[in-house]
Amino acid sequence: MAARVVTVAFEGVDARRVDVEAQLTGGEFAFIVVGLGDKAVGESRERVRAAFMGLGLAMPGKRIIVNLAPADLPKVGSHYDLPIALAVMAAMGVIAPDSLSGWAAVGELSLDGRIVQTAGALPASVAAGGMDLGLICPEACGPEAAWAGETRVLAAPSLIALVNHFRGTQMLSPPRPGPMREAERGPDLREVKGQENAKRALEIAAAGGHNLAFMGPPGSGKSMMAARLPGLLPPLTPEELLETSMVHSVAGLIAKGELTRARPFRAPHHSASMAALTGGGLKAKPGEVSLAHNGVLFLDELPEFSAQALDSLRQPLETGEVIVARANAHVRYPARVQLVAAMNP
Ligand SMILES: Nc1ncnc2c1ncn2[C@@H]1O[C@H](COP(=O)(O)OP(=O)(O)O)[C@@H](O)[C@H]1O
Ligand SMILES: [Mg+2]
Structure with a gap:
């Protein structure tokens, strides 16, 4: 079964929708990301693996394919880490796949599973609102993303905090807009x-x-x-x-x-x-x-x-x-x- 998480690709100050799909299939363990990603996106696999280890979460012994669609749109930056990790977790059943359906996500992962600040939280938040989605972003970006007004924002310090939120064990409170x-x-x-x-x-x-x-x-x-x-x-x-x-x-x-x-x-x-x-x-x-x-x-x-x-x-x-x-x-x-x-x- 394929799990899907929405994220965005930046084109100037416009953020365009990108779907991150993850699928587990039989066969030897492999972790493959396709869909015109740059070097940072390719390296995302290593950060996601390390972050999973930090969570005590073993990668499934299967072939994991992550597709970034549309395939002809160049994907630049490290903010694809979080949507890729979430899509893989949903495909594994760690998070209920439908709990992610109302959200877009951006954020970089550190090796211990913290979600690190990335650029472009404001346009990402505006774009998510335009798609009738909320935005999941790094905790440090929350006050910036909250400036978009209408958009629901979930600002998480780490992958584990996000998992707990979606499992309902520890809810994250919405961030307030930063100072003016x-x-x-x-x-x-x-x-x-x-x-x-x-x-x-x-x-x-x-x-x-x-x-x-x-x-x-x-x-x-x-x-x-x-x-x-x-x-x-x-x-x-x-x-x-x-x-x-x-x-x-x-x-x-x-x-x-x-x-x-x-x-x-x-x-x-x-x-x-x-x-x-x-x-x-x-x-x-x-x-x-x-x-x-x-x-x-x-x-x-x-x-x-x-x-x-x-x-x-x-x-x-x-x-x-x-x-x-x-x-x-x-x-x-x-x-x-x-x-x-x-x-x-
Ligand atoms: N008309 C002026 N009134 C007050 N201070 C001046 C004036 N012209 C120059 N100064 C002083 O001289 C310094 C250097 O001026 P500056 O603006 O760097 O000159 P320029 O860019 O034309 O070379 C300024 O920081 C200021 O302290
Ligand atoms: Mg001068």
């Missing part, structure tokens, strides 16, 4: 002496959402003024807060479920690569221009950035989103920013 940091007053424009024209330009740029370039000799207060732009901008609207937090969640930047209403201010160094600025790399992570979504991207010493890096910003600045190429897919991230540049003449 209000847009506190950052550095104040009042501290800038003189420079009336530049200050006026900064205020106009803040009011109209314009891009801005400062040109002037070293020490004239360009960096100082740029850092004071977020303080002039209004706090994020609830919709913007969700968009920006989704990007930060996928990047693993939300600590303890704390969201902030302050607009992001990102100031990448001029040695930053194109991938660091616009996103990319092995896991197609969001770049600085997306981490600054709904906020300010400050490029200090603009001419020192590589021509390639600057060129790569052209498209996101025009369209408000960035398309990152990955081996066999394109990933889209939002990237609506106010660009502030500074340079010496």
Whole structure:
């Protein structure tokens, strides 16, 4: 009999449904995971085996096949550990298979069976709610996942706690959303002496959402003024807060479920690569221009950035989103920013 557990694959800030099916068949012991997983997914088998041992649970002496469907969607990351372990446990009869039918699960396992934090709990929770499912996630991700509002969240510290919950011996209580940091007053424009024209330009740029370039000799207060732009901008609207937090969640930047209403201010160094600025790399992570979504991207010493890096910003600045190429897919991230540049003449 095949047991099924739902999880998600991240495509930018979208989380797409993935079904994890586990089946035990006769024959020699084998533990096989198929379905276009990356290296982390392949290694998941070892973590699941070790976590089962930690629970005192022997793997059945059969052929265990785990299928990640749809097979043509690339599966990247370590958050497949938990759904794979749950599907295998359900196939073994350790957990009643139908007790998992209302849930999606994400989480990485440690060798002793603890469920470790993974990135993307917020989009996973939003996606689970969209599928009319609750979300099972690591305890550390609970406050973040709970921000999705409607979605039921089960935040478990370990595999054993989850088994006990589903057996009804020890129920887990639902997590509360993490704290909300209000847009506190950052550095104040009042501290800038003189420079009336530049200050006026900064205020106009803040009011109209314009891009801005400062040109002037070293020490004239360009960096100082740029850092004071977020303080002039209004706090994020609830919709913007969700968009920006989704990007930060996928990047693993939300600590303890704390969201902030302050607009992001990102100031990448001029040695930053194109991938660091616009996103990319092995896991197609969001770049600085997306981490600054709904906020300010400050490029200090603009001419020192590589021509390639600057060129790569052209498209996101025009369209408000960035398309990152990955081996066999394109990933889209939002990237609506106010660009502030500074340079010496
Ligand atoms: N107009 C100004 N009013 C007050 N302090 C200033 C002003 N201009 C420069 N400073 C001081 O000089 C320091 C260096 O300025 P900075 O903003 O780094 O200059 P730039 O980026 O143009 O090279 C600031 O941290 C600040 O202490
Ligand atoms: Mg400077």
